[in-house]
Amino acid sequence: xxxxxxxxxxxxxxxxxxxxxxxxxxxxxxxxxxxxxxxxxxxxxxxxxxxxxxxxxxxxxxxxxxxxxxxxxxxxxxxxxxxxxxxxxxxxxxxxxxxxxxxxxxxxxxxxxxxxxxxxxxxxxxxxxxxxxxxxxxxxxxxxxxxxxxxxxxxxxxxxxxxxxxxxxxxxxxxxxxxxxxxx
Amino acid sequence: xxxxxxxxxxxxxxxxxxxxxxxxxxxxxxxxxxxxxxxxxxxxxxxxxxxxxxxxxxxxxxxxxxxxxxxxxxxxxxxxxxxxxxxxxxxxxxxxxxxxxxxxxxxxxxxxxxxxxxxxxxxxxxxxxxxxxxxxxxxxxxxxxxxxxxxxxxxxxxxxxxxxxxxxxxxxxxxxxxxxxxxxxxxxxxxxxxxxxxxxxxxxxxxxxxxxxxxxxxxxxxxxxxxxxxxxxxxxxxxxxxxxxxxxxxxxxxxxxxxxxxxxxxxxxxxxxxxxxxxxxxxxxxxxxxxxxxxxxxxxxxxxxxxxxxxxxxxxxxxxxxxxxxxxxxxxxxxxxxxxxxxxxxxxxxxxxxxxxxxxxxxxxxxxxxxxxxxxxxxxxxxxxxxxxxxxxxxxxxxxxxxxxxxxxxxxxxxxxxxxxxxxxxxxxxxxxxxxxxxxxxxxxxxxxxxxxxxxxxxxxxxxxxxxxxxxxxxxxxxxxxxxxxxxxxxxxxxxxxxxxxxxxxxxxxxxxxxxxxxxxxxxxxxxxxxxxxxxxxxxxxxxxxxxxx
Ligand code: SF4
Ligand SMILES: [Zn+2]
Numbered sequence: 001x002x003x004x005x006x007x008x009x010x011x012x013x014x015x016x017x018x019x020x021x022x023x024x025x026x027x028x029x030x031x032x033x034x035x036x037x038x039x040x041x042x043x044x045x046x047x048x049x050x051x052x053x054x055x056x057x058x059x060x061x062x063x064x065x066x067x068x069x070x071x072x073x074x075x076x077x078x079x080x081x082x083x084x085x086x087x088x089x090x091x092x093x094x095x096x097x098x099x100x101x102x103x104x105x106x107x108x109x110x111x112x113x114x115x116x117x118x119x120x121x122x123x124x125x126x127x128x129x130x131x132x133x134x135x136x137x138x139x140x141x142x143x144x145x146x147x148x149x150x151x152x153x154x155x156x157x158x159x160x161x162x163x164x165x166x167x168x169x170x171x172x173x174x175x176x177x178x179x180x181x182x183x184x
Numbered sequence: 185x186x187x188x189x190x191x192x193x194x195x196x197x198x199x200x201x202x203x204x205x206x207x208x209x210x211x212x213x214x215x216x217x218x219x220x221x222x223x224x225x226x227x228x229x230x231x232x233x234x235x236x237x238x239x240x241x242x243x244x245x246x247x248x249x250x251x252x253x254x255x256x257x258x259x260x261x262x263x264x265x266x267x268x269x270x271x272x273x274x275x276x277x278x279x280x281x282x283x284x285x286x287x288x289x290x291x292x293x294x295x296x297x298x299x300x301x302x303x304x305x306x307x308x309x310x311x312x313x314x315x316x317x318x319x320x321x322x323x324x325x326x327x328x329x330x331x332x333x334x335x336x337x338x339x340x341x342x343x344x345x346x347x348x349x350x351x352x353x354x355x356x357x358x359x360x361x362x363x364x365x366x367x368x369x370x371x372x373x374x375x376x377x378x379x380x381x382x383x384x385x386x387x388x389x390x391x392x393x394x395x396x397x398x399x400x401x402x403x404x405x406x407x408x409x410x411x412x413x414x415x416x417x418x419x420x421x422x423x424x425x426x427x428x429x430x431x432x433x434x435x436x437x438x439x440x441x442x443x444x445x446x447x448x449x450x451x452x453x454x455x456x457x458x459x460x461x462x463x464x465x466x467x468x469x470x471x472x473x474x475x476x477x478x479x480x481x482x483x484x485x486x487x488x489x490x491x492x493x494x495x496x497x498x499x500x501x502x503x504x505x506x507x508x509x510x511x512x513x514x515x516x517x518x519x520x521x522x523x524x525x526x527x528x529x530x531x532x533x534x535x536x537x538x539x540x541x542x543x544x545x546x547x548x549x550x551x552x553x554x555x556x557x558x559x560x561x562x563x564x565x566x567x568x569x570x571x572x573x574x575x576x577x578x579x580x581x582x583x584x585x586x587x588x589x590x591x592x593x594x595x596x597x598x599x600x601x602x603x604x605x606x607x608x609x610x611x612x613x614x615x616x617x618x619x620x621x622x623x624x625x626x627x628x629x630x631x632x633x634x635x636x637x638x639x640x641x642x643x644x645x646x647x648x649x650x651x652x653x654x655x656x657x658x659x660x661x662x663x664x665x666x667x668x669x670x671x672x673x674x675x676x677x678x679x680x681x682x683x684x685x686x687x688x689x690x691x692x693x694x695x696x697x698x699x700x701x702x703x704x705x706x707x708x709x710x711x712x713x714x715x716x717x718x719x720x721x722x723x724x725x726x727x728x729x730x731x732x733x734x
Contacts, residue, residue, distance in 0.1 A: 049260055054574060077567070083258050084285060086274075086647045087203040088216040097256055105253040107202055149578040 002031035006162035008061075008141045014168040017129035021167060025059060025141045029119040033153055037080070037118065038111055041152035043094040046082040048151045053080040056146040057101075059123060064138035064164065071132065071139070072125050076101035080118055129169040138164045197222045201249075207275065208232035209475075209642035212673060214276075217646070221246045228644055240481065240643040243537055245489035245505075252510035252536040259286035259533025259652060263338040266663050274647045275673060279663035280656070286533045288342040288664060289654030290374070291334045295361055296321045297350040297682060300380055300705040303414060307473055307674070309350045310689060312700050318686030319700070322660050324357065324364055326685075330658035331368040337664070339528035344372040345658075346401060353381035353388065354703055359395045366396035374434070376401040378414055380705050383421035389429035399432035399463060406437065407450035417710045423458055432463040440470045441486040448491060449498020455632060456553060459546060464633040467491050471639040473671070481643060488540050488636050495634075499553070503544060503634070507555035509562060510536040511635075516569040520616060523576040524586050535649040541635035547603040556631070559601035560608065568592065590616060640668040660685045 004027065011022040037053070045051070054077055061072040078100055085095040098106045098117050108114035132139075141162035149155040199221045206217035206228065217230040219242060226243035243249045267279035274283070297320045299309035310317050322330070334342035345365050352358055352375060365373055375392065379402045382388050404419060406412040415422070426433050437444070437451050448467065455462040469486045476484075492505050511532050518531040543556040556562065572589040576582045590613045597608055640649060645668070653666035659681045670677040689700055 046258065051258055052570070054570070079254075081256055083256055084283075084648075084651065085202075086205045086651070088205060089203055097253070099254045103251065103254055105250055105256075148574040155578045 002029065002033050002156065002158045004029050004143060004145055004158045004160040006141055006143050006160050008139065008162040008165050010139070010165045010167060013166065014170060015129045016170055016172060017134060020126045020128050021132065023061065023125040023127070023139065023141075023165070024122050025061070025125070025143075025162060026122045027057075027059070027120065027143055029055075029145050029158070033147060033156060034115055034119050036153050037115055039092050039094070039096075042080075042082045042096050043092070045151045046084070046094045050151045051082050053082075053150055053153075054078070054148060055080075055118065058144040058146070060142045061125060062140050062142065063132060064140055071127060074123060078118055080114070132167065132169050134169050134171060136166065136168045138166055140164050194222065198227075201226065205274070205647040206230045206645050207642060207673070208235050209238055210235040212642075212676075214274075214647075219646070221249075228646065238643060241485050241487060242644055242646075243489060244487040244493070248489040248492070248505065248508075249537070252540070255510050255513040255515070255536050257512045257515040257533055259531055259654070260339050260528055261285055262287045262664070266333075272651075275645075275650055275666075275669045276676070278665045278669040278677065280666070283651065284666070285652045286654040287337055287340045287531070288334060288344075288656045289530075289532055289534070290344045290346055290656070291331075291342050291664070292346045292348050292376075292655070292657045292667065293327060293330060293365075294320065294322075294348055294350065294657070294682075295327070295352045295358070296355050297686070298354045298700065298703055299349060299351040299378075300354060300703055301351070301378055301414060302704070307671075310686075310700070312689050317689055318683045319689050319692040320682040320686035321355065322685060324360060326660045327361055328364050328368060329662060330660065331365050331370060333662045333664065334658055335369050340530050341369075343370055343530065344374070345370045346374045346376055347397075348376040348401075351378055351381070353377055359391050362392060362395035362397055372398050374399055374401045376436075378403045378418075379422035380415060380418050380709075382425055383415075383418040383709060386425045386428070389422075389425040389431050393429045393431045397431060399434055400426060401434050401436055401466070404435040404437050404451065404454075406444040406447040407454050408447070411444040411447050421709060423461055427461045431461075433458075433461050434464040434466055435462055436466045436468060438468045438470055439486055439491055440484050441490070442483055445486055445491070445494055446498070448494045449500075452495065452499055452503065452553075452634065456544075456546070459632055462632065464635060467634070467636040469636065469638045471641040471671070472643060473641055476643075488537070488638050491636055492540065502553050503542065503555050507542045507557045508540045509542065511539040511541060511637075512536055513562075513566060516566040516573070517616070519573045520569040520589070523573040524582050524616075526582075532654065533652060534654050535646070535652045537638070537646070538649055538653070539635060539637040541633060543631045543633055545603045545606055545631045548605050553632075554601075554603050556608075559598045559603075561596045561598075565593070565596040568596065586617065640672050642672055645672055 007026040009024045015021050057076050059074045060070060063069040063071055078098060081097045081099065082094055083097060084093060096108065096114050098108065098114060100106060106117050108117055144157060144159045146157045147153065147155060201219045201221055204217050204219060206215055207213065208215055211232065211234060213232055215230040215232055217228055219226060219228055224246050225241060226246055226249045227239055228242040229237060229239045231237040262280045262284050267277045267281040269277055269281050269283065272283045297308065297310045310319050331345065347361065355361065362373055373396050375397050377400055402422065403414055404412060405414060409416045423433060435451065435455050439445055439448065451465060455465050469488060469491055470484060472481055472484060492508050496504050511534050514532045518529050521529045544553040545556065547554050569589065572585055576585050593609045593612050602608060640646065650666055650668050653668055655667040657665045657667065657670045659665060661681065665677055693699055
């Protein structure tokens, strides 16, 4: 069993149409695929010349309503590359390098760090109020994570939705102000 | 006090990248080593309990190091090793051992250590009068046995040989050697030469081509007599003779900081001018052999990113630093072919810090060099091939996936920017589906490859690089020894082997009835500082004067 948990957070509950709303989506993949991602299996895979595990993440943010509107669509890939390390301080021969979606090579110090760098993270988004539209809305994030078949894991896919975040987009900052006051 | 402060500040600015192993440049003791970033560059540091700390520039740009390292891919290893060992003991048992990670990409065979030049900085040729100087010339039978060892390599039998020296053209039976290597099944034969004999003997290039040499690997250190005293005057004749023979040429400049690092652009332009016959340039940032003080090392040291930067500056931005990829970035292509054919394929799995390359194409209309990256999304294409191989390996129909992949190649090519007369998608399709030499050859003929390989030395030696080396030497004891063991620790490898299988110079002289120095080049093609067609940028290469006698 795999489990994908997703949490959506916003910096505010109400914005003016020309202001921007900041959202953060936290994700964490746990369960079998995460458990099997360990040094023993990296070594076994490496011995079979099975050298790279790709995780394809697909993250969408929707505005809920009668018609669901897609606000953002982000695909990114993380790669775990198994390689023979000559780090004399490492008690293992085969280790992992993780290349994140920004092309940063990361050499984790232990398995736990490798798992969290590979299966967890957050993404930030920002939308103008006018992109969302005036009124009250519910925003939701959806994520799919996908991996291929490897010597230690079958191919798989998992999908999850986040909590709903309510947001109101208003025309003017102080909603008590009326048109006459502004014009005067 | 100020020194202490400086030291403390240098230590504080270190940011550790990885740990590896290296050797002490004084005593060859195996040492733990740190690779770290400081001030935007990558350095190596190691400390010998007896000889103290050695800190050396490892890679001139941290940004480039990061980009290159993401292409890290271990090879399929060389099965049927000659040196089976349980515990890794690099670099002490090279031969190849069971822990070596790359099969042979290019196998060097030294056919002689005689040379017709006496370059002051060269360690490769036999010097008379030097104690322990042995003249080394394996017999044809020995050479055949070495090649058989290469061909027996699994999972991929070696298929590419470089005949090297000394100066290989000094061997009278060179054509027979080439034939023998071909007969043993090697398809690609490269001849490493200073080009002088080929300049002097117009028919030699034809004979070598007919016997099976694919291309020359021609020393060419600069475009002026000062930077290239070795063969400045002779190269145009060599090129002309190769042109007549249809024998391709790879120019091989060794780049030394403060000596010829201002001429990389000039070398590119010279190669471009001769693009009909020059297929590639292989820049080699100098490997600092022998004992050298830190000050001297700082003066001469240059690394791959530094050379790439010089190329950008000296070609007026025609070839930029974004145009370069590390050698192992080819792996997705190999892995795709392997997934499709279900057979192990030839793979360039060297360490990302060892080499880099790019392709440039001539735009017929604009008469400009266009790097491949300017009309192909290389990164995207490699990603896509990676994905396609994963799909096949996860059970998708390989024929359908391959057809889909080939159809999708176009997405990564900007046809508007693609040089006129080139159909890259067609060439790539045949590389991916036929994956044979002829399709790679077509790709080559319409372009020039510019590559770099930074051979190691005792100061920057990294066992992680050595373990992945795919440039090897074949030796008469039927070992296959990585280049950067063979030449970095010659006292364990090169010198020992040449002594064991060579003879003292005096014995050789008595045997052949002539003196070693009789083979030296007398400079017959040298006429002042320049002549029409000499390697200078100021000259042209159209009117080569006929050679009158040697
Ligand atoms: S010859 Fe040296 S620089 Fe080249 S691949 Fe081998 S280890 Fe790397
Ligand atoms: Zn020492």
